[in-house]
Amino acid sequence: MNGIISVKNLNLWYGQTKVLKDINIEIPEKSITALIGPSGCGKSTFLKTINRMNDLVPGVRIEGNVEYGGQNIFDPAVNVNELRKEIGMVFQKPNPFPMSIYDNIAYGPRTHGIKNKAKLDDIVEKSLKGAAIWDEVKDRLKKSALGLSGGQQQRLCIARALAVEPKILLMDEPTSALDPISTSKIEELASELKKCYTIIIVTHNMQQAVRISDNTAFFLLGELVEYGETEKMFANPKDKRTEDYITGRFG
Ligand SMILES: Nc1ncnc2c1ncn2[C@@H]1O[C@H](COP(=O)(O)OP(=O)(O)OP(=O)(O)O)[C@@H](O)[C@H]1O
Numbered sequence: 250m251n252g253i254i255s256v257k258n259l260n261l262w263y264g265q266t267k268v269l270k271d272i273n274i275e276i277p278e279k280s281i282t283a284l285i286g287p288s289g290c291g292k293s294t295f296l297k298t299i300n301r302m303n304d305l306v307p308g309v310r311i312e313g314n315v316e317y318g319g320q321n322i323f324d325p326a327v328n329v330n331e332l333r334k335e336i337g338m339v340f341q342k343p344n345p346f347p348m349s350i351y352d353n354i355a356y357g358p359r360t361h362g363i364k365n366k367a368k369l370d371d372i373v374e375k376s377l378k379g380a381a382i383w384d385e386v387k388d389r390l391k392k393s394a395l396g397l398s399g400g401q402q403q404r405l406c407i408a409r410a411l412a413v414e415p416k417i418l419l420m421d422e423p424t425s426a427l428d429p430i431s432t433s434k435i436e437e438l439a440s441e442l443k444k445c446y447t448i449i450i451v452t453h454n455m456q457q458a459v460r461i462s463d464n465t466a467f468f469l470l471g472e473l474v475e476y477g478e479t480e481k482m483f484a485n486p487k488d489k490r491t492e493d494y495i496t497g498r499f500g
Pocket residue numbers: 263268286287288289290291292293294295306
């Protein structure tokens with residue numbers, strides 16, 4: 250399998266502690282890949298490595314390659330701002346900026362040099378439509394984003410990520426702070442977005458992985474234990490540890 254992201258012999262340490270152990274994985278384009286595993290097994294660390302968010306952690310050491318578009322993202326020639334434009338991220342807790350709905354979405358494009366009002370209007374509308382929240386906010390674009398419900402805020406954050414035209418969306422437990430209805434909206438949205446984007450999502454919710462992902466990667470103690478098609482993995486796990494985890498024997 251040739252992926253949009255190709256991870257080769259990735260090892261990561263925080264100080265003396267090895268948190269990712271020789272990870273090899275190919276993430277296919279325009280699909281949803283779920284990362285599952287018990288707390289502390291390295292899922293978020295792995296996710297954040299893909300757009301170099303871990304660079305910001307003091308004492309981090311990374312070995313191995315993460316290739317995106319045929320280039321190792323750790324190559325000194327790589328522009329990290331450009332990389333993060335192409336590989337956007339949505340966090341566990343919705344984190345709108347304390348500004349208007351419009352300005353939240355226009356923020357990224359503005360920092361990338363877009364100043365033209367008509368162009369920004371267009372991006373804001375397209376992004377909010379892409380994140381399935383346009384109809385709910387189109388009459389209050391100048392109002393604070395902080396006045397939205399949690400589920401709306403999370404879709405706003407997805408719209409904000411879409412506004413800079415990424416290729417990949419990293420989602421770190423994007424529904425864990427949301428009620429079931431908001432959760433199902435985000436799940437529907439993710440399934441829609443994969444037509445145009447590659448999505449990698451950390452989830453603690455097995456049913457969510459089964460409902461929305463094409464492939465699943467099971468992490469345990471920093472190791473990638475098993476990776477493959479979600480349906481097959483859940484129906485017929487190859488590794489006893491995967492079976493124990495997905496059947497709820499630990500975690
Ligand atoms: N900034 C950091 N500095 C030091 N250690 C860290 C840091 N971030 C995470 N760790 C440690 O690295 C290990 C992996 O953490 P990580 O957050 O990647 O796991 P996770 O599988 O995403 O967990 P969870 O499901 O609870 O979010 C844990 O032991 C954690 O304590």
